[in-house]
Amino acid sequence: MTIGRERLQLTPAQRRDLMASPAGWLATGFGSGLAPVAQGTVGSAVSLLPWLWLRHCSLTNYLLLLLAGCLLGCWACSVAGRRLGVDDHRALVWDEFIGQWLALLPVLDQPGWWWPLAGFGLFRLFDAGKPWPVSWLDRHLKGGVGVMLDDVAAGALAALVLWGLVRWLG
Template sequence: MSKPATAKWYHPTVLLVTWFASGLVPKGKGTAGSLAALPFAWVFYQYGGPLALWVATIAATAIGWWASARYMRMHNRQDDPQEIVIDEVAGQWLVLACVPLLYLDPTPKQEFVVFIGAFLCFRLFDIWKPWPISLADRKVKGALGVMLDDLLAMPYAVMLLGFLGHLDQIAEAIIGG
């Protein structure tokens, strides 16, 4: 049986699932994809507000699911190819879309710090994969499995981000002052 032809990096499906080739770096593909998602999220958030980021997240999830399935068929893959990072984009944006739930009316400096914190919290849980993320990663196959584990990292990342963002208030309540 002959090996199926693989699409070039500039094929539209490949560009989408690798988030403009960020998933084609030799190491740290998921981190590269999450980093590459940040400028887009910043633009959505600054010019369209939280609603624009929610809409972009839903679109990235739906399009990512479709494009991942297409890419996996094109490359005859059943597993979660590491070069697919559209799932990191959707997961990262989902965490960032929740920022207004944690911080009402942040200053531009706070927004920047929170974006960096959201990136770090998301990467922590996307790499660590505590339950049920690990279960989804192992058991759910195909394009749904590609997308699902990253979306499941959101609650963990948002809770940690909220905790870290309110450490000063927590310490003040404990210490009293």
């Protein structure tokens, strides 16, 4: 297995293989990770659609769904990564879904479109910029757990900043 996000384009057969399996379907964020460019950004943007429904859950249910989604993502990204022969291919974007949903935790009950937009921007900043501890997790954890946890850390950092903004501006 290679280390890091693999840059090779998927062949049509690999795409079909991923979308034919439940693990691949989930790991690619329902296919959003198969976008031709900016897969992580596309996955984060697509994650906002189910978030519009998830934001109406109770806090307890939201947190349980995040935990279940993270555990399921560890499995799905591990299986899909093995099928592709890499630890973390850029087409695997379920981690962006979970990280984005975690980043938006502070704005579940906030009115206005700007709060989710701010959460999206902050999550992308921390996910792409990879400050510590995101960078450490990205380098040291492998397989499905590694795929998921660096984005969970990026989502947690984004949530902390967004929480501060909500307290200060909201």
